Amino acid sequence: MKGSQGREEGLQEIADYLSPRLLGILGFLDSKLVSSSTMYKEKRSALWSLSDLLVLMGKRYISSVSRKILASLKTVLKLKDEEFYDIGCHAWTNFLYNLDESTLVGLIEEVVAVMKPLVKKRPEEMAPVLTSVLVETPSVKEFLANMPLLPEDDSLSIINQAILEHQLKVVVESERPPPATLQPAGHESVEVRVNALHRLHYNQLAIHLLTTQSDNVHTTISELFSVILSQCREVEEEEEVQLTVSECVSGECREVEEEERNEVKHFTCVPEVLNEIHLNIESELFIVQLVTELGRAFLAATDANTQTCASYAMQEVTRLYGIRESGSREATPIGSQAWEKLSYHLQEIIYPLLTSKYTLSTGNNLPSLIFGSDKAKTFQQWLTSWECSLVDLLQGERASQLAVLDYLSKCAQKKRQAESQGKKGRAAFIPSTQLHQVMSFLEKIPADILAHISYKSHAYSPALMHIERLISKTIHYKSKNISAFFR
Known part of the structure; x- marks a missing residue:
C-alpha cells in the first residue's frame, strides 16, 4: 500500500516538474510528428510518448492545454498507417479521459467531428471511451443533438441511438428558433462547420416554420443567412465545405419569399x-x-x-x-x-x-538601430528607422497601400457620421479640422489612378467603386475611358 502511494506521489512530482515545460514538450513532439524528414519509427515513438504524457499529467494540467493537444491529435490523423491508427486510439482515449468536465463540454462537439475518420477505422476500440463520454456524462447529453452520427457498427449503436433521440426531440420542438445551429455553423473548425451545415440542409422544417408563421422575417433567418454567406467569403481548401454551403444557400432561398429577401438583405448588409x-x-x-x-x-x-x-x-x-x-x-x-x-x-x-x-527560431539580417545611439538619439529617429525596416518586410506593397487608403476612407466616413449626429437641422456640414485634413488628402488622390491600381491588384470591388466616384464627378467622362482600366 505504501509502495503504491509512494509511486503515485513520485509521478505527481514528475508532473509538477514538467508542467512549466509542458508547451515546450508538446512543441518538440509536434516537430517530430509534422516533419517529413522524421522516420516513421520516430513518429511512432513520439505518438506513444504523447499518449503516455497525457496519463502522467492528468486532468489538472491537460485541461489547460487541451486546444494545443487537440491540434497535435489532428496532425496524427493525417498519418495513414495501420499502426498509427492503433496508437492514435490510445492517445485519443487518454486525451478524453484526462479532461475536466467543463473543458470536455466545450470541446466535445469538435472532438467528435474531428475523430470520425479514426472511429470509422477503429470503431470497437473507440466505442468504450465514446460511450463513457457521450452517453454516461450528464453534462454532455444536452449537446448530443449537435453531434454527427457515427459510422454504422454494432459497438456504436448505443451512441447513435442516443444522438438520434436528441435530434428527434429538437425536430419536434422546432417551432422555437434554432439558435444552437448558428454557433456551430460559424465555428472556426472546418469539421464542425461541415457537420452543422449538413444538419441545417437536411432539416428545413424549423426554417419553414419561421418563414411562414409571420409576415416579417424572423431575426434568426437573417442571422442564418449572415452566417452561411460569411462562409462564401472564406477561401477553403475543402471542397465539401463549398458544396455544403451552396446547398444550404439554395435551400434557404427557396424557403424565403422574394419580399422577405429584401428584408434579409437589409439585415445582412453589415x-x-x-x-x-x-x-x-x-x-x-x-x-x-x-x-x-x-x-x-x-x-x-x-x-x-x-x-x-x-x-x-x-x-x-x-x-x-x-x-x-x-x-x-x-x-x-x-x-x-x-x-x-x-x-x-x-x-x-x-x-x-x-x-x-x-x-x-530564425532572425533576419536587417540592422536594428539601438535607441540612444548616434543615428537614433531621439525616439522619433529610432521609430522612423524601425518602421522603415518593417516596410522592407512587406509583401505586395501595392495591395497594402490600397488597404491603408481603404481603411482611411472608412475611418473618415465613421468620423463624419459621428460629427453629423450631434448637429440638428439641415445646415451645411462643417467637418472638424482633423477630419477636413483627412478628407482633403483622400480627395487629392486621382480616382482614375486608384481604379487602375485596384484592378491590377485584383481588387475589383474597390476598382468599380473608384470608377463610379470618377463618373459621378466628371460629367464628360466617356465609356471608352472605362475600358482602358481593364486592359
Whole structure:
C-alpha cells in the first residue's frame, strides 16, 4: 500500500516538474510528428510518448492545454498507417479521459467531428471511451443533438441511438428558433462547420416554420443567412465545405419569399463594419477584437505548426497590453478590463500562454538601430528607422497601400457620421479640422489612378467603386475611358 502511494506521489512530482515545460514538450513532439524528414519509427515513438504524457499529467494540467493537444491529435490523423491508427486510439482515449468536465463540454462537439475518420477505422476500440463520454456524462447529453452520427457498427449503436433521440426531440420542438445551429455553423473548425451545415440542409422544417408563421422575417433567418454567406467569403481548401454551403444557400432561398429577401438583405448588409474601425490601438474594444481574431486563428488551425504561430502572436499581444486577471502582477488597467470582456473559451486558450516562452527560431539580417545611439538619439529617429525596416518586410506593397487608403476612407466616413449626429437641422456640414485634413488628402488622390491600381491588384470591388466616384464627378467622362482600366 505504501509502495503504491509512494509511486503515485513520485509521478505527481514528475508532473509538477514538467508542467512549466509542458508547451515546450508538446512543441518538440509536434516537430517530430509534422516533419517529413522524421522516420516513421520516430513518429511512432513520439505518438506513444504523447499518449503516455497525457496519463502522467492528468486532468489538472491537460485541461489547460487541451486546444494545443487537440491540434497535435489532428496532425496524427493525417498519418495513414495501420499502426498509427492503433496508437492514435490510445492517445485519443487518454486525451478524453484526462479532461475536466467543463473543458470536455466545450470541446466535445469538435472532438467528435474531428475523430470520425479514426472511429470509422477503429470503431470497437473507440466505442468504450465514446460511450463513457457521450452517453454516461450528464453534462454532455444536452449537446448530443449537435453531434454527427457515427459510422454504422454494432459497438456504436448505443451512441447513435442516443444522438438520434436528441435530434428527434429538437425536430419536434422546432417551432422555437434554432439558435444552437448558428454557433456551430460559424465555428472556426472546418469539421464542425461541415457537420452543422449538413444538419441545417437536411432539416428545413424549423426554417419553414419561421418563414411562414409571420409576415416579417424572423431575426434568426437573417442571422442564418449572415452566417452561411460569411462562409462564401472564406477561401477553403475543402471542397465539401463549398458544396455544403451552396446547398444550404439554395435551400434557404427557396424557403424565403422574394419580399422577405429584401428584408434579409437589409439585415445582412453589415452596417456593423464601420463599428469595427478603431481609431486608437490602445482602446479596450480594439484589444478585445484583436485577441478574438487571434483566438479564431488559433481554433481554425488545421495543424500544430499553424497553431504555434497563433500562440506566439497571442503570447506577445497579451504581454504587450498586460492582459491578465485584475490584481495579477503584470496586469495593466486596460489589460484587466479587456480580460473581463473576453469569453470563457478565449480565457481558457490564453491562460497557458501567460507563462509560455515561445520565441522566433530564425532572425533576419536587417540592422536594428539601438535607441540612444548616434543615428537614433531621439525616439522619433529610432521609430522612423524601425518602421522603415518593417516596410522592407512587406509583401505586395501595392495591395497594402490600397488597404491603408481603404481603411482611411472608412475611418473618415465613421468620423463624419459621428460629427453629423450631434448637429440638428439641415445646415451645411462643417467637418472638424482633423477630419477636413483627412478628407482633403483622400480627395487629392486621382480616382482614375486608384481604379487602375485596384484592378491590377485584383481588387475589383474597390476598382468599380473608384470608377463610379470618377463618373459621378466628371460629367464628360466617356465609356471608352472605362475600358482602358481593364486592359
